[in-house]
Amino acid sequence: MTRAVNPFKNSRVSVMNKIMPVLLFFCAIVSVLTTLGIVITLATETYQFFKTIPISDFLFGTKWSPLIPPTSYGILPLLSGTLLITVIACLVAVPIGLASAIYLSEYAPKKVRKIVKPILEVLAGVPTIVYGYFALSIVTPIIQSIFNSAGIFNALSAGIVVGIMIIPMVCSLSEDAMSAVPRSLRDGAYALGATRFEVALKIVVPAAFSGIVASAVLAFSRAIGETMIVTLAAGSTPNLTANPLESIQTMTAYIVQVSLGDTPHGSIEYGSIFAVGMTLFVITFLLNILAQYIARRFREEY
8 A cells, every 4th residue: 555645744844955954054154254253353453453553562572561651562471471370270280181081081980980070071160250269269378378479369379270170171082082092902902911000001092192182282272261260360460470479460361451341442452452362362273273283183093
């Protein structure tokens, strides 16, 4: 017996086949247009800023004082403060995150992994302003009890807490990369007499190297763009220093400081927000490209 064909169903399927590609294309183009809009806005305002302030003074100047006369627009103090926070954060996050990933991938039973990994990832959902107050109320007093020269606002406290915040990123991405390593490689190493630690360190980690490095670079990029923690805990003093016990100011903290509404629209101070934002955008963009290159360059396919 032949089943009757429903013409209305066929027409609905035909309409959906025509609508869905258009809808999906629209969703994709929205993200592209949003990115272009951000880049165009930053580039336009930054160009207006550099019409007044020479780009050489901006990139190589060692003093940043755009709001207090005599004004100076050298971004190196902000850049050094940003890199200092980021380096401290990565020194905290990468070893702990990688060690956690090795444990979850190679040592933890499945039941423990299912419990511990979501708990670690919950850290990524904590608001950054909560981390900032945690740095001020918990971490900073501990640092002051160890180092008498540390002030209330210092780069070390902010860097440690930013590192705690990005641990889940390093751990989760690294654990995913290690879990993708075939079981046969582990079994082969065990058959040769290797211990579990030797398998993890000499077989699994090298095999998952591209994913591990990509996670570290992405965490580095995330730390550079952190705002609220460094605004609350690191201070607002643009110092060109490598001393983590001193108060510093990062690029994101400066953007927050000047974006409070007191700066006149169209002024040089207002334009400096976009110049700093463009610098931050270029740095994070290059880091993301580097992460993708490393992931492709050292990817192991099995």
